[in-house]
Amino acid sequence: MKKFLIFAFIHLLMNTKALKNKVSQIIASEKSTPEKLQIICDFLKKEILYYDWVGFYFKNGAKNELKLGAYAGEETAHTIIPFGKGICGQVALSNKNFVVQDVQDQDNYISCGWKIKSEIVIPIFVNDQNIGQIDIDSHTISPFTPEDEELLEFTCSQVATLL
Numbered sequence: 001m002k003k004f005l006i007f008a009f010i011h012l013l014m015n016t017k018a019l020k021n022k023v024s025q026i027i028a029s030e031k032s033t034p035e036k037l038q039i040i041c042d043f044l045k046k047e048i049l050y051y052d053w054v055g056f057y058f059k060n061g062a063k064n065e066l067k068l069g070a071y072a073g074e075e076t077a078h079t080i081i082p083f084g085k086g087i088c089g090q091v092a093l094s095n096k097n098f099v100v101q102d103v104q105d106q107d108n109y110i111s112c113g114w115k116i117k118s119e120i121v122i123p124i125f126v127n128d129q130n131i132g133q134i135d136i137d138s139h140t141i142s143p144f145t146p147e148d149e150e151l152l153e154f155t156c157s158q159v160a161t162l163l
């Protein structure tokens, strides 16, 4: 397991630039916005070995809740999340990245199953408004590094240009 993780970290470290380039290519492609979001989810889940679920949540109209958009990974029951609830709902209010290296340390956490050990949520801003987020779940404890935040912040800033 340790060897796998070290490999995965080095892989991301070396590849952040290439991954960003690929995200930019997807954004610039001729596809529709929903298709681009789906391709980004599938791409990140496939490329980064410890990304086991990748999804986008967006503010649901005028309601103070998040609605699930595109995702890759197992189906989730949590298609609507009220602001303030869980890691995602907290990010909707805090406007800050939330890196959870071990979900067991969090009281305000919505479980998506026993396999999930860690989670990272990065907000998406359009005109300085927090309009959604990217959410990653991992089956590995403590997998996230500053490179993940860099890649996901970049991805969110690119997605913001579509919205």
Ligand code: SME
Pocket: 053, 055, 076, 078, 081, 085, 086, 087, 088, 089, 108, 109, 110, 111, 112, 119, 135, 137
């Ligand atoms: N764990 C999240 C719920 C969404 S799932 O990860 C898909 C949370 O605590 O907000």
